[in-house]
Amino acid sequence: MSGHDSYGDIFSGHSRKKTRAVPKVTAERDLVVEDAASGFCGAVVGFDRSYDGDFVKLEDARGTVRLFALREAAFLIDGAPVTLTRPTATAPSAPTRSASGSTRVEGLRARVARGSRIWVEGVHDAALVERVWGHDLRVEGVVVEHLEGLDNLAQRLTEFQPGPGRRVGVLVDHLVTGSKETQLTTGLGPHVLVTGHPFIDVWQAVRPATVGIEAWPNVPRGEDWKTGICHRLGWGTPQAGWRRVYDSVETFRDLEAPLLGAVERLIDFVTEPE
Template identity: 85%
Template sequence: MSSRDMYGNDIFGGHSRKQKRAVPQVTAERDLVVEDAATGFCGAVVGFDRSYDGEFVKLEDGRGAVRLFALREAAFLIDGRPVTLIRPTAVAPKKETRSASGSTRVDGLRARVARTSRIWVEGVHDAALVERVWGHDLRVEGVVVEHLEGLDNLGERLVEFDPGSGRKVGVLVDHLVTGSKETQLTTGLGPYVLVTGHPYIDVWQAVRPATVGIEAWPQVPRGEDWKTGICRRLGWGTPQEGWRRVYNAVESFRDLEPPLIGAVERLIDFVTEPE
């Protein structure tokens, strides 16, 4: 090799001054402020978009203007230095290990064959709230909840059902207080029937006021339909509209008052305990 070509074709080929500098990758987290290198538009990351042209980031400037920019290599500046923005990696949501009632969730649950024993509640709203909070537990245990369409039907239903060994009935009652009509209708029903309840006029009232965004449940004079009176005083429209507010606000046992929680837990224990 001659002295002329002893360095090959390019004496600077491997020199550090000729090597391309690596541009750092930065995760485009929301509210990260960057500058588009080509246009000088500066804004905070507010979202992403995708089209046949590729991936885009949405930037919003201080005046509220939002523009799309392609996620290309070295297309942005942070503190005047080129960076390559990349989309954040989606984080898998944390697996919920507790049911709405606070019990341990059973994964891959197949509802067991329904027990003969039953839990009865007064109306459809009671049944819906019990299912919303304790539905997972009830399916694990194979317990069916049925509504009586009024406590006045309890005696007739018990005669038809004929409670006995392995055929127990737990009854959830609204306004179960000393001296009330509800208490008189639910005494002396035998060892295979357990009646529990809460002191509230209606199961709506067993939902914590803060859960539905109020300081307290309004007082409704005796003789006035309670649900209608509540909705009129709170501006909730019809009782049907009011019920949707109540039902949609409840997510777990934490949204309910302790007397209702304790009553339902006792009923589940009663109808599932071994003879």
């Protein structure tokens, strides 16, 4: 018998392989695990703590809830041993704000549109309202439509037939005493609210500093206001000027107070219970 045979395998009884480390798994809610000792299988539904350590609550398919100590390699996932760890507590994050300054609703799905509406004079008014209040409007289910000119208001109201649950809020440019705009928006009934700002055009309701100027230039009466503004500021065409104005606005802080107050009152009017 050779020496090797006489001594046999000197490594007999000793592992030749390193012990595989048991993975740690965070016990997130609804994670399904099996208690290795008892065979109880359930989903994580909570935790408890006592003088002798942390415990995990598992709920099985029949609704039975049991406590198990969070010990090393005490659980199985798909038949493999794991060590469950309690999730690390995180401080609640501060609520984020929308462009209008309201609390942003995360994971928002637009609400079904209300019967009530907000009407504005033109596409630029509608675009700025959407840019700042778009989140709020989707939360409340409010649709903003443009009139293509205030002269169309009377006809649109006749077609729409405002009433309970079908209110109309109207945002008007240059709403000052004695103006044509004021004359067109009086005596419209209890289901119509008209608010506005004193500026000639909604562009002017954007703070001058927002678009990089000290003040909006004066344009003589009778001259197209947007064309005159772009000419005096060197902005090119009104289309190019509008792009500059629109791209500069990010939040309510970029708008003048009269426009902010007017839009907020309209949103309140068309969303308050009747």
